[in-house]
Amino acid sequence: MRNNKLLLLFGSFLSLALLVVAAAQENVFREWRRVQSTAKAPGGPVEKRLRQVVVPALGVTDRCVTCHVGMSAGEPNVPGNPALAAHPPIPHDPASYGCTTCHSGQGRATEKADAHGTVPHWPEPMIPKVNADAGCGTCHSHIEVPNTKALRSGQAVFERYDCLSCHKVDGRGGTLRPGGGGMEGPDLSRIGAAGYKADWYEKHLEKSRTAGGPWTSTFGTIPDVERGDLETFLRTRVGAPKLVLAKALFHSLGCRGCHKIGGVGGDDGPELTAAGQRDPALSDFTHVPGERTLSNWWAEHFRNPSGVVPGSQMPAMVESEEDIQLLTHYVLSLRRGKFPEAFWPRDRIRAERFGEREFATDGATLYTTFCAACHGPAGEGMRYAGLPVFPAIGNPDFLELATDEMIAATVKSGRPGRRMPAWGEKAGGLRPEEVAAVVAHVRSLSPVRPQPDGKPRVWARPDAAHGPSVYARACASCHGDKGQGGEGPALANKVLLGSASDTYLFETIRRGRRGTSMEAFSRPSTTRPALSDSEIESVVAFVRGFEKGEKK
Numbered sequence: 001m002r003n004n005k006l007l008l009l010f011g012s013f014l015s016l017a018l019l020v021v022a023a024a025q026e027n028v029f030r031e032w033r034r035v036q037s038t039a040k041a042p043g044g045p046v047e048k049r050l051r052q053v054v055v056p057a058l059g060v061t062d063r064c065v066t067c068h069v070g071m072s073a074g075e076p077n078v079p080g081n082p083a084l085a086a087h088p089p090i091p092h093d094p095a096s097y098g099c100t101t102c103h104s105g106q107g108r109a110t111e112k113a114d115a116h117g118t119v120p121h122w123p124e125p126m127i128p129k130v131n132a133d134a135g136c137g138t139c140h141s142h143i144e145v146p147n148t149k150a151l152r153s154g155q156a157v158f159e160r161y162d163c164l165s166c167h168k169v170d171g172r173g174g175t176l177r178p179g180g181g182g183m184e185g186p187d188l189s190r191i192g193a194a195g196y197k198a199d200w201y202e203k204h205l206e207k208s209r210t211a212g213g214p215w216t217s218t219f220g221t222i223p224d225v226e227r228g229d230l231e232t233f234l235r236t237r238v239g240a241p242k243l244v245l246a247k248a249l250f251h252s253l254g255c256r257g258c259h260k261i262g263g264v265g266g267d268d269g270p271e272l273t274a275a276g277q278r279d280p281a282l283s284d285f286t287h288v289p290g291e292r293t294l295s296n297w298w299a300e301h302f303r304n305p306s307g308v309v310p311g312s313q314m315p316a317m318v319e320s321e322e323d324i325q326l327l328t329h330y331v332l333s334l335r336r337g338k339f340p341e342a343f344w345p346r347d348r349i350r351a352e353r354f355g356e357r358e359f360a361t362d363g364a365t366l367y368t369t370f371c372a373a374c375h376g377p378a379g380e381g382m383r384y385a386g387l388p389v390f391p392a393i394g395n396p397d398f399l400e401l402a403t404d405e406m407i408a409a410t411v412k413s414g415r416p417g418r419r420m421p422a423w424g425e426k427a428g429g430l431r432p433e434e435v436a437a438v439v440a441h442v443r444s445l446s447p448v449r450p451q452p453d454g455k456p457r458v459w460a461r462p463d464a465a466h467g468p469s470v471y472a473r474a475c476a477s478c479h480g481d482k483g484q485g486g487e488g489p490a491l492a493n494k495v496l497l498g499s500a501s502d503t504y505l506f507e508t509i510r511r512g513r514r515g516t517s518m519e520a521f522s523r524p525s526t527t528r529p530a531l532s533d534s535e536i537e538s539v540v541a542f543v544r545g546f547e548k549g550e551k552k
Contacts (some may be wrong), residue, residue, distance in 0.1 A: 055098045153229045243333055374392055395516070467545075
């Protein structure tokens, strides 16, 4: 009996001790209480309590403001722990959207690791602080973003004409200057989202003539081309400069040639529309050193694609660490929040409901967005390990022979059986006016133009005695014995043969292509004799037979 009483006594003491410890942990030692206890508001300490933001229309309940008190509606920006600071200025009220809508994480949690989603099995960890504005991609589809060259060009014009004298952009400019001037114009950091009047230039020019003072010395005539560059830059000022720069880089590397985003792009690689929302637990970190985070996985993937994903044919497109981090930033922004359309911003409505492009539709940006990965930024052609050589479409020898119609047919209908997609015919491809813009850009890569020779498209006469043997001797090693391609492009291709003239084929064989392995067969080499014009004509006729499916 005595032992039972002692056991009951000890059990009671133990239960009481557990209750005391639990009460202390809940009411004294909770992490959020320690954070709030550091607050030193002018009016005294802040009330220690749980805080939350509830947005029923979005299905959001976030307790992040329990630690980030200064970001809670009606709360002061109090000194103390950095977590207590107010939210950086943004165009919309964070309390209207919640925290996890933009930043991800586990909104109902009140412990740091849980709230940031870095605990095991939470599928939506918080976006790293360095990539914070990647969360804008949850709602926004920033449209008409050009490639890096056009973006930098517009920024250079903006700075060269001293627009920073009066306007602040992304935290720069708008400073007072000796002799007057400065801080006269509005902040343009979000002018691309808010919009601006089309006649701004005329009004500025008129003021420079009539207002006198700083206007006379700071504003003058701007040529049309530079004004276009300037407006391209202004359209990209949407309050997320790093994200726009990252997206411009993506539009400079030809990534959409292989990957679809929002249904637009190629099919060789996986779709990236929601790549920034992927559950890290579904990623293989076997070959990824460091933290098991999505941002780290993407960064390592850009450094060494085939090392992270064995068997991947994706080449390492960038070498600089800065560009790797920018690409990672952009991919993390690829999110599609499923919210009521009443909450959609204008750019997302314009993209998803009216079909406006997220990339600029000038020829240069379209080319770098869809074509540069295979054909090179300047059309110089590319060679990747394990893949056929991609043609140098900026080669003057090609552009001197290829007509605009032939280039357009290639862009539109592709190369069946090869990696060149039919951009004008496939879902997620290019619109007719965009195909025309790409052709115009390709034509601009060289000053040469094809000269009409007055001959019909097909004029070469077959020579059954010489065509097959000359082709086998001089061409098959690169183009395949049946024109299937190899080191050289496939010649048994209906789009090529349907758009190329005999003159194009004849002169290509006769002249060759400088800077490529295609020699000029009108001249002998150390390993073969020259071909006569009649032999070249026989080869052209033989190749033309592939168009009809003839077996030679």
